[in-house]
Amino acid sequence: MSGEKIQWYLAPELRDRIRTTQVRVTVVDKLARKQYQVEPRQFEGRLLHQLPTVRSPFGEAYAELYLTEPAETAGSPLPEVARG
Numbered sequence: 001m002s003g004e005k006i007q008w009y010l011a012p013e014l015r016d017r018i019r020t021t022q023v024r025v026t027v028v029d030k031l032a033r034k035q036y037q038v039e040p041r042q043f044e045g046r047l048l049h050q051l052p053t054v055r056s057p058f059g060e061a062y063a064e065l066y067l068t069e070p071a072e073t074a075g076s077p078l079p080e081v082a083r084g
Helices: 003-013 015-021
Strands: 025-029 034-038 046-048 054-056 059-061 065-067 071-073 076-078
Touching (some): 003 015
Antiparallel strands (some): 025 034
8 A cells, every 4th residue: 555545544534633633644655755744634525536637727726526425404405515
């Protein structure tokens, strides 16, 4: 397992603990000779990886999409959109 995949796994698993304790977690991948900082995700849900780049007249943009269970409000599911 690569250091990057371990970082992807630890980010949601340790999300609340990293935020409340303000610790820094670093994954050192000696085979790839890289270090990855484990940063808690801002949003809940499963991060969808390898999305296509969004191109606009102003340049390229990076998008993060998170898949979550639908929220129930007054008996009908509502989509949730958050901006960071």
